[in-house]
Structure formats: structure tokens, C-alpha cells
Amino acid sequence: MTGRRDLDAAGITDPALRAGYELCRRLNARHGKTYFLATLLLPPQKRPYVHALYGFARHADDLVDDLSPGLASDAGRARRFTAWSEQFLTDLEWGATSDPVTRAVLDTIARWQIPTGYFADFVDSMRMDLTVDSYRTYAELDRYMWGSAAVVGLQMLPILGRADTEVRWDVLEQHAIALGTAFQLTNFLRDVGEDLRRGRVYLPQESLDAFGVNRDRLERGRVDESIRNLLAAEIERARRLYRAADPGIDLVHPSSRDCLRTARTLYSEILDEIERRDYDVFHGRVAVGLPRRAQVALSGARGAWASRRAGPTTPTGSAS
Known part of the structure; x- marks a missing residue:
């Protein structure tokens, strides 16, 4: 219920967009307990956007570190991350996507006029984890x-x-x-x-x-x-x-x-x-x-x- 109230306070009404933000909120709550706790101290109308930034970063990091069957090799993780990152950068350029996490982060970028170069730089560093x-x-x-x-x-x-x-x-x-x-x-x-x-x-x-x-x-x-x-x-x-x-x-x-x-x-x-x-x-x-x-x-x-x-x-x- 808290997530819904936050989305209402932020004026996020589109069902698909709300679903993306909610997915990011769950990622934050599950994996970033300290950050999630701190985010709850922000005004409700700001929280979804911080969840979106965390959810994006966490999703990228998980792709790099995924050790599930079929992806335990460096080559498997590299292929998956490359496919995701190329699609993300294309979506970033176009400002539209079908991916729920990316949808939330693109909305956050647009609402707050966050420079897109920051996200390209983040992707570059995550890519380094595959080879360095x-x-x-x-x-x-x-x-x-x-x-x-x-x-x-x-x-x-x-x-x-x-x-x-x-x-x-x-x-x-x-x-x-x-x-x-x-x-x-x-x-x-x-x-x-x-x-x-x-x-x-x-x-x-x-x-x-x-x-x-x-x-x-x-x-x-x-x-x-x-x-x-x-x-x-x-x-x-x-x-x-x-x-x-x-x-x-x-x-x-x-x-x-x-x-x-x-x-x-x-x-x-x-x-x-x-x-x-x-x-x-x-x-x-x-x-x-x-x-x-x-x-x-x-x-x-x-x-x-x-x-x-x-x-x-x-x-x-x-x-x-």
C-alpha cells in the first residue's frame, strides 16, 4: 500500500508506468535495505524516482554478476549484458521502451531532466566488470x-x-x-x-x-x-x-x-x-x-x- 500511495503522491497514473516503478521499489526493498530505509525519509512524491534509479542500477549489476545456470560463464554473462545494454542505450536515445525497469528510469530522467550521459557512463563501468x-x-x-x-x-x-x-x-x-x-x-x-x-x-x-x-x-x-x-x-x-x-x-x-x-x-x-x-x-x-x-x-x-x-x-x- 505504501508504494501505491507514493505513486499517487508523485502523480504517476499510467498503469504500465506504475508497474515499472513498483518493480523498482521491490528491487530496492529486497537488495538495498539501507538505501530503502533512507529513501522512506524522503517526501512520498520523491520516493518512486529514487527507487527507479536504484532499480536500474541493481538490474544492471545483477546481469553482470548473475551466476544462475547457463550464465555462469563470462561469455554467457557478457552476451546477456551486451544485449540488454545495447537495447537500453537505444531506448535512452528514443525515450521509449517496453522494459518495465527502463520505462520507470526513462520517466524519471524526463521528469527531472537528468543528463543521459550519466547513464551511459554507468553502463560503461558495468561492462568493465565483465573483463576487468x-x-x-x-x-x-x-x-x-x-x-x-x-x-x-x-x-x-x-x-x-x-x-x-x-x-x-x-x-x-x-x-x-x-x-x-x-x-x-x-x-x-x-x-x-x-x-x-x-x-x-x-x-x-x-x-x-x-x-x-x-x-x-x-x-x-x-x-x-x-x-x-x-x-x-x-x-x-x-x-x-x-x-x-x-x-x-x-x-x-x-x-x-x-x-x-x-x-x-x-x-x-x-x-x-x-x-x-x-x-x-x-x-x-x-x-x-x-x-x-x-x-x-x-x-x-x-x-x-x-x-x-x-x-x-x-x-x-x-x-x-
Whole structure:
């Protein structure tokens, strides 16, 4: 019922379009629990569009990582992703599609005037996951993260909106890039073991070399002092990005701030949990506990409710 009310609030009435948005909402709820929780703190009329962006990204990521029978080979996944991505880029150019997830994201792009180049860049990075299994330097990894993470933050900005027209859009964009990249690095650190099982390492080789760690050592999954020092250095890199992103939260529209604060708090605390587990990222996924997630969400909900009562929830949108 919540999804229907959100679609009503957003003025989305076409049945086929509503079905696409609802599919994206379910993808977000199933796979992106922290993001889904944070999205609930946005005004109802904004939530479907964030679900659409998440659903699109998740769908593409699933195609790349799908290990179901018949697609377990690199060639099988590449064929499926290539077919989907070529169709998506064609649909993006035409502005129309028969795919329900793409239908929702195309509507979101049109309503919020989101630059289509961000989506092409995202597809390019997802394509890299089919052929690239490691990165020599952080600069190389950063180029990958531009498409996989930074542009996702930029896609979100028109929906989140600015506090007022005095806020420079280019300044806001830099904070969004930092936050998107911080989220991505946090994912990489949390998922070291999982990514290794997929044949990938997202820690730069230059970082491994600096601490005397090689891929074989990571694959053994035993935490030693060198691995602790490596992960500690990468955690600090992620925390610097979170600190760089923080001033941007006060620059978005008040109705969007508690969503961002909640996502930032819960995601950054994954780094704290890695430390509490003595850097064991090989055996079981590191996660923030349910009581803490509930505590942060409740605080965010109070703030979101107060901001809605204080003024209008329609953001000042894009750079125009």
C-alpha cells in the first residue's frame, strides 16, 4: 500500500508506468535495505524516482554478476549484458521502451531532466566488470567508480534538490561525487571475500604492494597484520571521502537531508563494524545491527517529519 500511495503522491497514473516503478521499489526493498530505509525519509512524491534509479542500477549489476545456470560463464554473462545494454542505450536515445525497469528510469530522467550521459557512463563501468578483475592504481579504480558510483550521486541531485538558488550547483556536485564514491569504497571493503569468489579484487594493486599483500594471500582468507594494515588504510581513504561529502548535506533541500544523513551514517558505520570484527571481511558479510539501524532510522524519521511541517517539500531542482 505504501508504494501505491507514493505513486499517487508523485502523480504517476499510467498503469504500465506504475508497474515499472513498483518493480523498482521491490528491487530496492529486497537488495538495498539501507538505501530503502533512507529513501522512506524522503517526501512520498520523491520516493518512486529514487527507487527507479536504484532499480536500474541493481538490474544492471545483477546481469553482470548473475551466476544462475547457463550464465555462469563470462561469455554467457557478457552476451546477456551486451544485449540488454545495447537495447537500453537505444531506448535512452528514443525515450521509449517496453522494459518495465527502463520505462520507470526513462520517466524519471524526463521528469527531472537528468543528463543521459550519466547513464551511459554507468553502463560503461558495468561492462568493465565483465573483463576487468583488478586495478593497478587507485586512479584506475577511480575511473571505474566514476561510472559505478559518482554518476549515481549526480543522478540523485535533481530529485534531492538544493537548499536554495544561492547554492552553487557545481559545489553540490562535488559533494555528491564524494559521497557516491565513499559508498562504493565501503561496499568494496565489506565485500572483499565475496568479490574474490567472483574473481575480482577492487583494492588497488598499489595498495596491496604497499603492505606486502598479494592476491593469493587475500584468497586464503586469514587476517594477519599486513591485511589489517591494508584494510585500515583503505578505511581511512573512505572516511576522508565521507568527510569531504558532509558539507553537501546541508546544501540540499531540507526535506532531503535526513535521507542523506541516515544513509551516510549507516553506511559509514559498516567501516566501524569491519574494525570491530578485527578486519575479517572474508567470513560472512559485515553489517550494522538491526537495533542500530532502527535507532538511526527513528532519529531520521523525526527530523524528516519536522522538516515537512516546517515548509514545502518541493526541492529547488537542477542547475538551470
